[in-house]
Amino acid sequence: xxxxxxxxxxxxxxxxxxxxxxxxxxxxxxxxxxxxxxxxxxxxxxxxxxxxxxxxxxxxxxxxxxxxxxxxxxxxxxxxxxxxxxxxxxxxxxxxxxxxxxxxxxxxxxxxxxxxxxxxxxxxxxxxxxxxxxxxxxxxxxxxxxxxxxxxxxxxxxxxxxxxxxxxxxxxxxxxxxxxxxxxxxxxxxxxxxxxxxxxxxxxxxxxxxxxxxxxxxxxxxxxxxxxxxxxxxxxxxxxxxxxxxxxxxxxxxxxxxxxxxxxxxxxxxxxxxxxxxxxxxxxxxxxxxxxxxxxxxxxxxxxxxxxxxxxxxxxxxxxxxxxxxxxxxxxxxxxxxxxxxxxxxxxxxxxxxxxxxxxxxxxxxxxxxxxxxxxxxxxxxxxxxxxxxxxxxxxxxxx
Numbered sequence: 001x002x003x004x005x006x007x008x009x010x011x012x013x014x015x016x017x018x019x020x021x022x023x024x025x026x027x028x029x030x031x032x033x034x035x036x037x038x039x040x041x042x043x044x045x046x047x048x049x050x051x052x053x054x055x056x057x058x059x060x061x062x063x064x065x066x067x068x069x070x071x072x073x074x075x076x077x078x079x080x081x082x083x084x085x086x087x088x089x090x091x092x093x094x095x096x097x098x099x100x101x102x103x104x105x106x107x108x109x110x111x112x113x114x115x116x117x118x119x120x121x122x123x124x125x126x127x128x129x130x131x132x133x134x135x136x137x138x139x140x141x142x143x144x145x146x147x148x149x150x151x152x153x154x155x156x157x158x159x160x161x162x163x164x165x166x167x168x169x170x171x172x173x174x175x176x177x178x179x180x181x182x183x184x185x186x187x188x189x190x191x192x193x194x195x196x197x198x199x200x201x202x203x204x205x206x207x208x209x210x211x212x213x214x215x216x217x218x219x220x221x222x223x224x225x226x227x228x229x230x231x232x233x234x235x236x237x238x239x240x241x242x243x244x245x246x247x248x249x250x251x252x253x254x255x256x257x258x259x260x261x262x263x264x265x266x267x268x269x270x271x272x273x274x275x276x277x278x279x280x281x282x283x284x285x286x287x288x289x290x291x292x293x294x295x296x297x298x299x300x301x302x303x304x305x306x307x308x309x310x311x312x313x314x315x316x317x318x319x320x321x322x323x324x325x326x327x328x329x330x331x332x333x334x335x336x337x338x339x340x341x342x343x344x345x346x347x348x349x350x351x352x353x354x355x356x357x358x359x360x361x362x363x364x365x366x367x368x369x370x371x372x373x374x375x376x377x378x379x380x381x382x383x384x385x386x387x388x389x390x391x392x393x394x395x396x397x398x399x400x
Contacts, residue, residue, distance in 0.1 A: 040083075040093060040130040040138040046112075047080035048143065067145040074147075075119040081112055081128050081141055096137065097128045105129075105137075121149035201236040205229050234267055252294040254328060254385055255284035258321050261301045265319050268309040274334070279320035287328075292389030296359040297330060297381065300367070303352050304332035304379040312336025312377060330381040339371040356381075363387045 011017055019026040045065050048055040051074040055067060067077070083093045094108035099116070108131050116126065124147065127140035151157050211217060212225040262278050269276040289297075301319070308317045314336030321330050339353075353369060356379070360367035365383035 040132050040136065042139040043081045043083050043095065043128055043130050043141045045079065045141050045143060046082045047078075049078040050074055051076050052078075063139075063141045065141075065143045067143050070119070070145060070147045072121075072148060072150045075117060077116045077119065077126075077143075077145065079114045079116070079126060079128065079143055081114075083112075083130050093130045093132070095128055096131055097126065100125050101127070119145070119147050121147050121153065198236055198239060201232050201239070204232050205236075208232070231267065231270070235264075252289040252291065253284070254287040254289050254321075257289055257294045257298055258284075261298055261305075261321075262319065264298075264302055265305050265317075268305050269317065274309065274312075274314045274336075275316050277316065277318045279318060279322070281322065285323070287385050289385045290363075290388060293363050293365075293383060293385055293387050296363050296365075296389075297383060300356045300359050300379075300381055301330055301332060303356050307352055308332060308334040308336065308377070312338075314376065324382065327382055327384050330383070331378065333376065333378045335376040338373045338375055339369075339377055362389050364390060 008019070016027060042063055044063050045057065048057060048065060048067060050068055050070060057065065070077075079097075081095065083095075094110055095112065096105040096108055097114055098105050114126075114128065124145040126143040126145065129137045129140040131137040148154075208225050208229045212222050212229070217225070258280055262280070265276055265278065305317070305319065308314055312334045314334035317332065317334045319332055321328060323329075356369075357367055360381060360383075363383060364387050365381055368380045368382075369377070370380075371377040
């Protein structure tokens with residue numbers, strides 16, 4: 001029998017009563033069902049501020065709030081909650097929060113306002129619940145938020161930058177390829193020019209020198225061979241100067257190209273044969289000529305002059321270069337036998353005409369060739385001095 005003096009009474013979760021007496025603890029079993037304490041109440045959202053600006057709640061007292069979509073720089077959110085009064089009288093309610101269901105609940109606190117700053121980009125689920133001192137928490141109040149990523153981290157921006165970088169890389173690669181192709185074409189042209197102009201000339205000099213060194217050759221014949229050697233050497237020197245000049249783009253003028261062409265013409269007509277007439281403007285305008293135009297115009301003129309010198313059997317050849325508006329016209333006219341008279345001398349001129357057509361096409365020029373048997377030939381080239389070289393649809397000339 002316990003002592004009648006009781007110091008304290010405590011009811012455990014099963015409903016049994018424990019009495020503290022002078023003789024010790026006494027237990028009184030509950031005669032009925034287990035007594036279970038009600039859970040703490042679910043808190044409700046009382047206010048929401050985004051970057052200091054209130055976010056409207058309708059209706060008041062929501063337990064789930066769909067918050068706004070936050071822009072970069074608005075990652076500061078203040079959440080106010082309340083606990084309904086009278087649900088657990090005499091028992092202090094404390095609150096816990098967490099930023100997403102996978103994180104750990106915070107330590108219980110007495111505060112009713114929570115400030116969340118520097119929220120990262122993405123979806124957020126902020127939860128707040130009430131807890132009793134003995135443990136056990138309520139269903140949480142939930143606020144859903146979405147924070148936009150900075151512009152430079154968004155998919156469309158990353159895709160745009162990647163596309164721009166890809167386009168720049170493609171343009172740079174194609175420009176590099178074009179540069180390398182143009183450089184290789186220039187190297188090929190230089191090599192072929194050296195082969196055609198210098199190689200063949202040196203071969204001719206070698207053959208002529210062997211003939212001139214023969215002791216059985218008459219003196220008159222020897223002097224003729226030496227004159228041919230001197231003429232060939234002069235042509236080689238001129239060809240080398242032309243090749244070197246072609247490597248300096250932007251330095252050519254219409255006058256300098258015309259002077260080079262007339263110099264070559266005078267070597268082809270040294271006197272004693274056809275009479276050469278050169279018709280140039282009295283005053284030359286300061287007109288720059290692109291490297292492609294200078295090269296192809298010069299080679300077309302040289303080919304026409306060469307044909308007139310070697311094949312036409314002409315008594316008079318006229319070389320002219322005159323302006324026509326913004327363009328210029330180059331003409332070589334002779335009074336010889338014409339093209340296609342069946343003679344061996346004119347049989348090979350077709351390839352030269354095809355070469356001139358291809359060169360004219362390469363600079364967008366207009367080439368007209370007119371010829372009549374025993375009435376002579378006229379070669380006319382109308383060109384733009386500033387034209388750039390363009391690809392042709394046919395094979396390149398054999399001498400390029």
